[in-house]
Amino acid sequence: MKRKKWMSTLLLVLGFVLYFSVNEPESAYAMHIMEGFLPMGWAIFWWVAFIPFFVLGLRALRKITKETPELKIMLGLAGAFTFVLSALKIPSVTGSSSHPTGTGLGAVMFGPLPMSVLGSIVLLFQAVLLAHGGLTTLGANAFSMALAGPVVGYYVYRWMMNASGKQKLAIFTAAALADLSTYVVTSLQLALAFPAEQGGIAASFLKFGGIFAITQIPLAISEGLLTVLIWNWLQSYSTNELALLQRQMKGVKES
Template sequence: MRGSRKALLILLGVAVALFPSPAYAMHISESILPGPWAGLWFAVSLPFVLWGLRDIQQRSREKPYTKALVGLVGAAVFIVSCMPIPVPWLGTCSHPCGTGLAAILIGPWATVVVASIALLLQALFLAHGGLSTLGANICSMGVAGAFIGYGVFLVARRVGASFFVAAFLAGLLSDWGTYATTSFELASALCGDNSPWQMFLTILVAFAPTQIPLGVAEGAVGAMACLFIHSRRPELLGNLMEGKRA
């Protein structure tokens, strides 16, 4: 069994290494948002990033393994949010976000920081997203994705959902929440004289065929990863297991 597990991990690693290619999905590209809207989303995201940095510093003093965990999760979020996944029946690609799982492991505030770093590197070197739209992308993937995932996981545990189901729902809804926030950001900035809600729904519906299956896949993979961590090092999950804040 141990050998087959190793083979599975090697296969996944080889697959990821052999097919690196640009993924374009929730990232809003350079200059799509007008200046004032881009500035507004920067202003919204900044306090979350600063609080996240403070949270990481504080927790590193209390728990020595925090930095290693944040490093692992940060690298994973960067990789996952670059990984294009084809949706066979549509012929399009999109990527998961990984922020739901990240929020369960390191908390939502620290997740905003790692998502911001990932998005900044992608905007700078991978032609992926944009510097002017970084604030909006942090809000959708970092803030919304992390807090929705974390909140859903806590609520699901409190109402008695199993660990697997709670982690699955966190991954699923954090993915959908990210794309819903992107739709809101686009609709609010680009609606012009039209109704922003109508445009929001239109964009959301356009995302749906790709993101519904991808959200399910992200939820399943996140739940599997949580099960693995729970079985190997349950202390990393802290009080979350009982539905209390870590």
């Protein structure tokens, strides 16, 4: 019975990955803000805004690996999940593209600060190896995907767990909103850098947000479902690690 459950979960996960892969366009502009697109002043601003959280994230990771080295493999899983999902591009009706972010799982497991480091490393590798995003815009991309998304996902998860205690629903909602909030922040970043002549920042925000909205909502729902499937798999085959995670997160809340 356990083997059947594992196989069904694996098939569902592979189905989601196949869906994302088949829909990947051969040529498209990724959601990550591309190299040189932001004015230098804004590129520096987002670097400065992100770096303090990156430093705090390094401290959080050091604490996790020192106190519970058994969780290193779970950190690797969170980073790999983020890399795979955020590397897949889905065509948008506007001619641009959207993609999942994959940061909700790590945010639920470790909180937002460790994900600021894991997410920024993922974005660095994608910029260098896949030409997704860029180095000058890495601060802006990391702020939206590696910080804002995990912060929203983590606090939504905690709130829903306190309010209802329904973990699967909380994980689904956290992952979906972590995805959507990344696009909201990216739209705001672009609107601040390029306000519209008519309507200013607000009009520009609606324009950039509309570029991704139609494709991103079903993507966020799909990412939420996939994250729940991964969590189910972890509950079946990594119970000791999840128990360690829960004790650690409880200690974070109390402190």
